[in-house]
Amino acid sequence: MQQSLSGARSVARLLGGGSRRLSDLLFRGFTMLLVLFVIVIIAAVVWVLVSNSMPTIQQFGLSFLTNQAFDPVHDVYGVGPAIFGTLVTSAFAIIFAVPIGVGTAIFLVDFCPRALRAPLAFIVELLAAVPSVIYGLFGFLVLAPWLQSTGEPWLQKYLGFLPFFQGQFHGLSLFSAGVILVIMVLPLITSVSREVILTTPSAQREALLALGATRWEVIRHAVLPYARIGITGGVILALGRALGETMAVTMVVGNQTSPIGPGLFNTGYTLASVIANQFNEATPGLFFSAVIEAGLLVFIITLLTNIIARILIYRMGHRVGGLTT
């Protein structure tokens, strides 16, 4: 578009149309001003997080990342259990959401009756439109009580030899948070995978079909190798979402520190839920700074995952711009 405008402009100049008008300069200037303002906002985000974290960074250094206690009484702060909880719940979510999400995408592109494709894809995308607090409400009042009374005992009975499923049933647990996150990141993985799978050149599919391949073999040998990078980007995008999810996780994760161990039925904390729970009591000084540093950590982690994901998706040469959720 840029070329088209400047091209037409140079033609205008050749015809003696003169240089840029004042109104154009004003319009450009105004646009630039607002863009710069957006950049200033982003810079302010970084500045607030970094400058307000300095007290705890200077006081505790790297031990902030491993310290078990978040203890305002003794003014000692650490987010070890929160980092652990964030990683465990997000890993759980990704492990289960990737096969389901990619499977759904494959079904929607390849196997689904043509008439049902668009409606089903829309329904899956609706999962992303449901606000986080409603997942939290559902998780807190329906899913967690059910897991405590039925789901977790059942898992322990049959899979109790695995260290993940040992221990007491709390309902509000890392496990509940993981299950809610599976549902929340599912639509993201599905829609990115679906968009990417749709871009596979049909010549590739037809070539394999002509060789007598079954539809699964077409997916296995033509579609997935082509879509791999884009799907990976979508998965990392989903990971970033899971790592930073606040409301739903805060409502079901228990918000109590348990000893770090493999047990998924333990209550836990995540970095984002530390912020949501603690900012209210935060007194100026180290406490305030510790809450902000938890925010800084969430910011850095999600920033890195997003940058990696965007690079992968850009490399697919396919922009998933509408996917803002």
Place this chain on the structure above:
Amino acid sequence: MSILVQEQQPAANPFQAPRTAHNARRRVSNIAIVVLSLLATAFAVAVLLYLLLYVLRAGLPYINIDLFTKIPTPNGEPGGGIGNAIQGSLILVGLASLFGIPLGLFTGIYLAEFGGRGAFATGVRFLVDVLTGVPTIIFGLIAWVYIVVPQQSFSGLAGGVALGIIMIPIVARTSEEVLRLVPKELREASLALGATESRTILRVVIPAASSGIITGIVLAMARVAGETAPLLMTAFGNPFFNSDITQPMESLPHTIFTFAESPYQAQINQSFAGALVLIVLILLTSFAIRWATGGFKQRGR
């Protein structure tokens, strides 16, 4: 590839694959994948339907006029409503739109019309994309530090600013995409008629893309209407009607959150009723957008 090296007797029907153990395995694995992917889709659809039906069943009996017009009763007595939250949500989304739409729209205009593929525009585009992935509670922290802490009070203004920042990338990227879809002949025609660049953009390009831009704006408004985390530390909450944006303000998602964890059954019921109101609003918006953009029509492969 193994499927090419088959030394079998010619079958009676040359279009029928020979019935060998190898082909049987291929057929079985093909069916297995169809079934597994069907199950995955069924899971996603079932989860959504169960969630919607559950909220409908738990919330519908408590939808009444009082819910929309009254404020909560003290101590969770039955009756009362969440009118303060609905009023607060409307004000907050309005404030967020005042702040977020101009910034988002002009960023979109810059990216589509002026930036092109230059390094600066690529950088801005990348920043805006990355902004969408940042957890929204971070924007709440920013508004908290810059507005709530100096003012020494939670306020609707802080909430509106936090939500507005969340709107920026959504509006910017959708506007950019639809502005790029406007045919260049339209611009050239306008410029050839002697219109200036700014006039071309404001009077020709933006009107041509207006339905797409509005879609992006509505999408962004629906998105922030359901946000809770950034409001915890900005608008906070308020058990009374309040239209003063310098004071704490209730919002629908915040009411759902606090009532869900309430010890009183009456408030839990109202939490579901509020969730039903919110979810219906958001689903209606999604349907309207999909209908307006023609998304229900066939999108072929």
